[in-house]
Amino acid sequence: MKAYADGRQLIAEIRRCFEKYDAEFEGIAEAERDLRFPETDRTPAENLSYQLGWLTLLLQWDKEERAGLQVTMPAAGYKWNDLGRLYQSFYAVYGIYTLAEQRKMLRRLVEDVCAWIELLSEEELFQPEMRRWATTNARWPLCRWIHINTVAPFTSFRTKFRKWKKVASCRQRN
Numbered sequence: 001m002k003a004y005a006d007g008r009q010l011i012a013e014i015r016r017c018f019e020k021y022d023a024e025f026e027g028i029a030e031a032e033r034d035l036r037f038p039e040t041d042r043t044p045a046e047n048l049s050y051q052l053g054w055l056t057l058l059l060q061w062d063k064e065e066r067a068g069l070q071v072t073m074p075a076a077g078y079k080w081n082d083l084g085r086l087y088q089s090f091y092a093v094y095g096i097y098t099l100a101e102q103r104k105m106l107r108r109l110v111e112d113v114c115a116w117i118e119l120l121s122e123e124e125l126f127q128p129e130m131r132r133w134a135t136t137n138a139r140w141p142l143c144r145w146i147h148i149n150t151v152a153p154f155t156s157f158r159t160k161f162r163k164w165k166k167v168a169s170c171r172q173r174n
Contacts, residue, residue: 001147007125010143010151011114017154018110021051024161025103032168033099040164045095046087047161048102051153053090055109058149059116061133071133113150 004010033045078086128139
């Protein structure tokens, strides 16, 4: 994971990676939203739904803990070894929206995450065990949880989506 000097640097990296990721969806027709190819693992709508699901969970985990609730990780009714079913739930919840609506929702969630980071102290952000939900045997600080749910998937899924676009383009030419 990339090391961040402070919260501002993390926010800047989230926004930078999100803008690159989001730009990949420019020009994708709504009629193509559910196109699946054997060479790729997600449709455009599923790609966005995945991001929406994890960012929603990230904010929910912290909101629930601050409200004094017991946080269920990764989500109520799901275990870490059952993520495929969790992803299917993301596709069901967010896949009903158009690509434009999903992109708008994701942009709003990214801004919500950035606003949350601005409220965190450097200690909360970079010291392990500052939240019960983020306390694991690995002793990850919040910044790592945030990174693996924002910067990392925006980067890796951008690459995967570029492959989807390449396959789609080849199929259209043939």
